[in-house]
Amino acid sequence: MKKIISFDLDGTLVNARYGDMVWNHGIPLEYSKKYNMSFDEAKGLIRKQYESVGDADLLWYEIDRWLDKFQLSVTSEELLERYESQIEPVPYAQEVLEYLGQKYMLVIASNAARIFVDKELDYTNFRRYFTRIISATSDCKMVKKEDRFYQWLCGELQVSPDEIIHIGDHPVFDHDIPSRVGIESYCLMSEQPHADDSLDLDGRRTITSLKELLDRL
Numbered sequence: 001m002k003k004i005i006s007f008d009l010d011g012t013l014v015n016a017r018y019g020d021m022v023w024n025h026g027i028p029l030e031y032s033k034k035y036n037m038s039f040d041e042a043k044g045l046i047r048k049q050y051e052s053v054g055d056a057d058l059l060w061y062e063i064d065r066w067l068d069k070f071q072l073s074v075t076s077e078e079l080l081e082r083y084e085s086q087i088e089p090v091p092y093a094q095e096v097l098e099y100l101g102q103k104y105m106l107v108i109a110s111n112a113a114r115i116f117v118d119k120e121l122d123y124t125n126f127r128r129y130f131t132r133i134i135s136a137t138s139d140c141k142m143v144k145k146e147d148r149f150y151q152w153l154c155g156e157l158q159v160s161p162d163e164i165i166h167i168g169d170h171p172v173f174d175h176d177i178p179s180r181v182g183i184e185s186y187c188l189m190s191e192q193p194h195a196d197d198s199l200d201l202d203g204r205r206t207i208t209s210l211k212e213l214l215d216r217l
């Protein structure tokens with residue numbers, strides 16, 4: 001018997017564009033001004049720095065650490081606010097949350113830092129649907145690439161893995177890892193695939209829109 005549905009946030013309930021604007025536009029723009037170079041040059045340099053860390057590492061998610069590293073004076077709060085108009089729910093997010101919220105307890109399990117999660121939930125007014133809101137990286141100092149994050153989640157919510165469903169757009173972090181610990185998981189195939197999407201999606205439970213979830217559950 002399923003009791004809880006856990007959602008990733010970026011690229012799953014909220015368009016991934018917001019994070020992309022902060023990380024790949026806002027930060028390079030500040031950098032280009034400070035170091036007097038073109039935006040494209042700054043973007044390329046910064047991209048390389050991000051990639052040298054990678055999204056499996058906690059440091060990838062720590063915006064203040066990156067601002068420090070690049071010695072930029074803009075604060076993370078200012079940056080997040082600057083692009084907040086880019087925050088946009090994915091199609092059907094509201095209807096699906098409204099519907100599922102009547103049948104299940106809903107939680108957020110995101111890799112994004114707490115400040116991003118808070119901003120996105122407030123801007124979309126989605127906070128009201130969720131009983132628990134968890135930033136794996138800020139609250140648990142873990143990335144969702146690890147079995148132990150999902151094991152911790154089950155413990156925290158006091159359910160066994162077969163009582164939770166997880167949905168997210170990252171084939172590994174949101175599907176393979178939670179599936180491995182026994183959580184029924186669905187990979188939302190977004191229009192813009194992940195960088196590592198060359199991964200074979202065969203054998204994964206996939207959906208092409210949140211609406212499809214309603215038929216599958």
Ligand SMILES: [Mg+2]
Nearest residue numbers: 008010011169
């Ligand atoms: Mg995501």
